[in-house]
Amino acid sequence: MDSSLDKLQPETQQKKSFSDRGRSVVRALTTKDGLIGDYDYAFLFKPNLPFMHRSRRAAPFFGLNDHMPIILAAVLGFQHALSMLAGIITPPIILAGQGGVNLATEDAQYLVSTSLIVCGLCSMVQITRFHIWKSPYYVGTGLISVVGTSFTVIPIASGAFAQMYATGYCPTAADGTKLPCPRGYGALIGTGSLCALLEIALSFTRPRLLKKVFPPLVTGPTVALIGIKLIESGFNNWAGGSGSCAGRPESGPFTLCPRVGAPHALPWGSAEFIGLGFSVFVTIILCERFGSPIMKSCAVVLGLLVGCIIAGATGYFSDTSIRAAPVASFIWVKTFPLSVYGPIVLPLLAVYIVLMMEAIGDITATCDVSRLEVEGNLFDSRIQGGVLADGLNGMLSGLLTITPLSTFAQNNGVIALTRCANRKAGYACCIFLLIMGIFSKFAAALVSIPSAVLGGMTTFLFSAVAVSGIRIISTVPFTRRNRFILTAALALGFGATLVPNWFQYVFTYDGDNRSLLGFYNAITLVCETGFALTGFIAMFLNLVLQEEVEDEVVDEIREGVAAAKTADRNDDSMDREEWDRIEKGKGGDDLEKGGDVEKRA
16 A cells, blocks of 8 residues: 555645635635535435435545545534434433432533533544654544543443442432532542543553553453443433432332432333333334434434434423523533542553553554555554543543543444545534534533433443454454463453442451551452453463463364364265265166066066
């Protein structure tokens, strides 16, 4: 592949003057070629129905810096934004809700709005790619590498918040009801900003060394367990909610979900809630089977929309919070007291290692679908710049009141589907995210979505995370050593995921030494977080256990092939013997028939 295609600016091309750029902008805005072009827009919206004829002509491919019509860039950018929307809004809704720190409705609306704004701004950093002065390092990839709020932090945060309420760090009412805890949320984002320094430091390490220390053997089972743990939260929401009402208490405000007095409140697990979730899930499947290209990439959002329409028609919605929400919002309209919470330092360090390896894999996939080189110095610089930007975004996100961000992978599917790797579409995506975030009525509508509808969507998303981990594991050769590492790591990881309180009663210290208590809490939180336990064990064993001299997989394959050949040879000889017997039998029958004829004659 020609390496010149992978350069942001060809070396022989002169830098454009301001007048040249001005003429290019005017031409793009005033000509048909600049505005619309000759792209087959019907391709994006034509559904895949059995009786409809589909054209076999492929859509044109738009490279990194190719000329691209403005309208097309806006349409494809909006498609990218929709494909990201569900992933961006899910973490703040979960963490601000009953399964998190029980923030007020207006605080949850602010977090959703700010997540959209921060993701739009940080995605621009990744797409633009800045060179660090007088150094060989970069910030950003220069590709359509968009970022969103990470799912990886949800299991850590959920366990930490439960611990905060149990230890008195967060307040509870006299009847045991968990009260809003902005202090706990501030501790999460403050600690996250501090731990992001690890990923920033590792970004200056050679990618080959990072892949050696954190290979797919380590990251694969870790990502899979993150998804498996998250599915629990999605299923609880599907049945009505993941907060206090999930335990079906016999008295109090949470005997019904989401609470007593809410529109169409029902007991947790009611058939109505299950049906609402299934309406989302089934819509996603139908969009994948019959939908147009743009519907397939936005299937999760369309499923959410259908579920909301059904919920609104059957009385599950209340527009009170939407009416009360301000027209516009921005960063720092609300703030939280930043602090460092010691028990979550180790788990969050593990989170950033996972985010770094996810970023490396996603950037590699983006280069591949963008028809750029996936090896060489330029590719390594994209990896370095992407990981550095990922770490910086994680640090800045906490200062901007949002949980850690990660590079999103689903946009690679949009690139492959639409055959557009042009950065103009990426910038258009960022602009749409900013618009969605600034107009806070949109965020208020998202926050008011019933838990059952949200659960049907998030269960699908979280399952996709688990499948991504399985896909990473599938790239690992199943030698005896690798099987042993996976077995040892997953044994404790699955155990801690299925029985999360197994380590809760190991430390019984109840003295006044807060530092010692925090240290014990940190160990407990790591041991009760399945993916963190799996990641640490897999990384340790991968460094300690030596590679086998002989690859057992190859030996087994060779033995299998040899056995198959031996069996084939045996079958061939037996077939020949049986054929000879048949031929001899035929000859004997012919002789007998001939003798009978002679006798009758």
